[in-house]
Amino acid sequence: MSDLDAQARDILRGNDKGGYTVPTHGLYPYQWNWDSVFAAWGFAVDDLPRAWAEIETLLAGQWDNGMVPHILFHQVDPSYFPGPDVWQGTGPVPSSGISQPPIAATFVRQIAALDAANGAAKMRALFPALLKWHRWFYQWRSEDGAIVVTHPWETGRDNSPDWDPPFAAIDPVGIDTYQRRDTGHVNQDERPRKYEYDRYLYLVKLGADSGWDERYLRQVTPFRVADPTMSFTLLRANRDLLAMAAELGEPTDEIATWIAAQEAGAQTLWNPDIAAYDTCDLRSGAFGGGVSSAAFLCWYAGIHDDRMLGHLERIMSAETYGIASYDPDHAAYEPKRYWRGPVWAMMNMLIAMGLHEAGHTAHADAIRANTARMITENGFAEYFDPRDGAPAGGRSFTWTAAVWLGWAS
């Protein structure tokens, strides 16, 4: 075992709270949805029971309506804001009121493939909750097959320039005074600005005051944006759910209907002005206007669309480390500020998985080698500066360690 493998394992063990894993201590002291799935993938390398436990704990937070929250607050911890008192989630475990990219079905299948003894039984046990969660997306968040978000935090790409146009239309009146905690852990130049936090909290208050009523929010929220992260991860996850259903002898028709609708819906995210997949603000009808790393999840979604290859090659060669979370040639690019430019190892893994499956193996291998070098030289940071790989955000980060163990090493 290499020294880095040992470090990555230590990070996973160190962030393990017993049944669930925190992304990193201090900055993020709770269970996050897609972080947890990556953690399970990392554990699966040498501890399959622990991998399954991570997914089971996550799905135990599922709401009656099927939604699986983006944060589960198992134990209150004042080092993070906003906590359960602000969110007022209505599920079985104190939680936020929004979801996150649904990568679980995809990685449940991957982990099951590693588990000859129990994989099939685990898939059978988890299938109903996954189906119910995907049905929630289709019921409340599908607009002609494109998947919409009601909060930037739902996409996992919190302060991407994609949200600048819809945020400009929000006047965050009526929010309570608040004290951020994130900038006590991380340099404020690497985090979202107050402008964004005011609007994040405005949208949380709107949701909490409604009791997280999706029907009502669909009518009133100023933030309803079709998003490639959600659209592509759910499309991919539905393909995996369909394969699971077939293997288990469960009905496949409903899932097949979702997939067909989503394949058509994905094309509504094509912005001809930039010749790329993009966000689309359903309130104004306007596209986001720039190329984010989420656009390169098209191959992961099974859309073998080589129109994105030119952008991929351009963005990969623009900086030493790729893939920048936002286009380095765009005026809004900020290489140190969170989702406005930095590289995220787990996005690289998802993008490269898709490229590999689509037959673009040289591109996939280049991304993997570049990610491995970035981690080897700079450690297991939350994200990295594309220009020189300088580590940014939190350290000893769960998903960076998991991606190292399961893919990059």
Ligand code: 9WN
């Ligand atoms: C809000 C935990 C999460 C990730 C997101 C990332 C960041 C939270 C925050 O951290 O978001 O959900 O407080 O900044 O953007 O992708 O899941 O690692």
